[in-house]
Amino acid sequence: MATQRFRTSRTQQRRARQRNEESHRNRVFFVGLAILFIILMIPTYGYYSIFVAPPREWIVKVNDTTYNLGYLVKLLRIQQAGNLALGQSMNLSSSPFSIVNGLAENELIQQAAPRYNILFNEEDVKKEIQERILGDVTEDETPLDQLEREFQERYSRYLNLIQLSEPEHKEVVIFDMHREAMRELLGEKVANVLPQVYLLAIDLPTADNLEEIAEEFRTEYSRGATFSSLVEKFGTDQEAVRVGGEVGWIPEGILPEVDALLFEDLAIDQLSDPIPKYNPSTGETIFTLYLVTDKSEGREVEKGHREILKLRALEDWLIKERQTNDVDTRFTSTQYEWVAKQLELSDSSS
Numbered sequence: 001m002a003t004q005r006f007r008t009s010r011t012q013q014r015r016a017r018q019r020n021e022e023s024h025r026n027r028v029f030f031v032g033l034a035i036l037f038i039i040l041m042i043p044t045y046g047y048y049s050i051f052v053a054p055p056r057e058w059i060v061k062v063n064d065t066t067y068n069l070g071y072l073v074k075l076l077r078i079q080q081a082g083n084l085a086l087g088q089s090m091n092l093s094s095s096p097f098s099i100v101n102g103l104a105e106n107e108l109i110q111q112a113a114p115r116y117n118i119l120f121n122e123e124d125v126k127k128e129i130q131e132r133i134l135g136d137v138t139e140d141e142t143p144l145d146q147l148e149r150e151f152q153e154r155y156s157r158y159l160n161l162i163q164l165s166e167p168e169h170k171e172v173v174i175f176d177m178h179r180e181a182m183r184e185l186l187g188e189k190v191a192n193v194l195p196q197v198y199l200l201a202i203d204l205p206t207a208d209n210l211e212e213i214a215e216e217f218r219t220e221y222s223r224g225a226t227f228s229s230l231v232e233k234f235g236t237d238q239e240a241v242r243v244g245g246e247v248g249w250i251p252e253g254i255l256p257e258v259d260a261l262l263f264e265d266l267a268i269d270q271l272s273d274p275i276p277k278y279n280p281s282t283g284e285t286i287f288t289l290y291l292v293t294d295k296s297e298g299r300e301v302e303k304g305h306r307e308i309l310k311l312r313a314l315e316d317w318l319i320k321e322r323q324t325n326d327v328d329t330r331f332t333s334t335q336y337e338w339v340a341k342q343l344e345l346s347d348s349s350s
Helices: 002-056 069-085 095-116 122-134 144-162 166-187 210-222 227-234 238-242 256-265 303-324 333-349
Strands: 058-062 065-068 193-204 246-251 275-279 284-300 327-329
Touching: 002 069, 058 069, 058 095, 065 069, 065 095, 069 095, 069 144, 069 166, 069 333, 095 166, 095 303, 095 327, 095 333, 122 144, 122 166, 144 166, 166 303, 193 210, 193 227, 193 238, 193 256, 210 227, 210 284, 227 238, 246 284, 246 303, 256 275, 256 284
Parallel strands: none
Antiparallel strands: 058 065, 058 327, 193 246, 193 284, 275 284
16 A cells, blocks of 8 residues: 555656656747747848838828828929929928928818818819829810820829829829919908018128128118118129119018018118028028118009918918817938938939
C-alpha cells in the first residue's frame, strides 16, 4: 500500500514537471512569436507612417466635413502644373498655407450656398470646364462634334498633367463656381457711388535709418519740394517713380486699414507719418507715406475698384461665417515637410 502511494506520488510529480516544462515552452514560443511580430511590424509601421497615414490626416474641418493632407497635395499639384506650364516655380513658403485657408473658406461657401439659392447642375459645371479648357469658342465657328472631340482630348491631357481624376477636378471647379457666385451676390450690395480721395503714396526703403529718411522727406516736402520729385529721390519702385507716386482716386473701403487716416485724419496736402503695412509676398513690414490732394463726398466707382470691393464684401462675410460655424485648421511643420517632399517627388518625375 505504501509502495503504491509512493508510485502515485512519483507519477504526479513527473506529470507536474511535464506541465511546467510544457508551460515554459509555450511562454518561450509566444514571447518569441511576439518579438518576431514586432520585428516584422517595424518596416510595415514605417511604411504606414510615411506613406499611408499622412495623406489621411485631416488638416481642415468645417462642421462635419474634413479635408486631408492627400487632398492638399492634389490641389498643390494643380498649381504646380500651372506654374510649370508658365515656366514659373511655386512659392512653397506660402502656397500650402494659403490653400489650407482657402479650403476652409470654400467649404464655408459651399455649405452656405443653398441658403443663398446658389445651385449648379451638371450642364453648368461641364460648360464651365469647357470654357476653361477651350476658351471662349462660339458654336457658329466650330461644329459641335469637332468641338466635343477637341475638348475631350485637351481635357484628358490636362487631367493627366495635374494628376486628378475627372470627379476630383469637377469638385475643384464647383468650389470655384460657388466662390465666384457668392462674391457676385454679395457684391451687388456695393454702392456705385462712394466717398473717394485722390491719393499719392510712397513705400520708403527698408533701412535702419528709416526715421531719418522719413524726416528728411517730410522736411523737404514742407519746404516746397513736390511729392513726385521726392518719390524720384527716395523711391525704390520704378513704377511708383514713373507715375510720381500717384495712386489716383481711391474709394472708401479699398484700403480699409488706413480708411480712417485718409478720409478723416489727413487734411488735403498734409503728409502722413510713416504707416506700417505687412507685405505677404516678402514677409517684410513696409512703411508708407500717404498724401491726399483732393476729396469727394461721392464719385462713381470704377470697374477695377468695384471688383476689389466685391472681394472685400466676401472677406467680411467669411469672417462672420467663421464665427457661427465649427471651423478648425491644423497644418503642422511636420505635415508641411511631408507635403514639400511629395511636391519635390512629383516635380522631379515630370
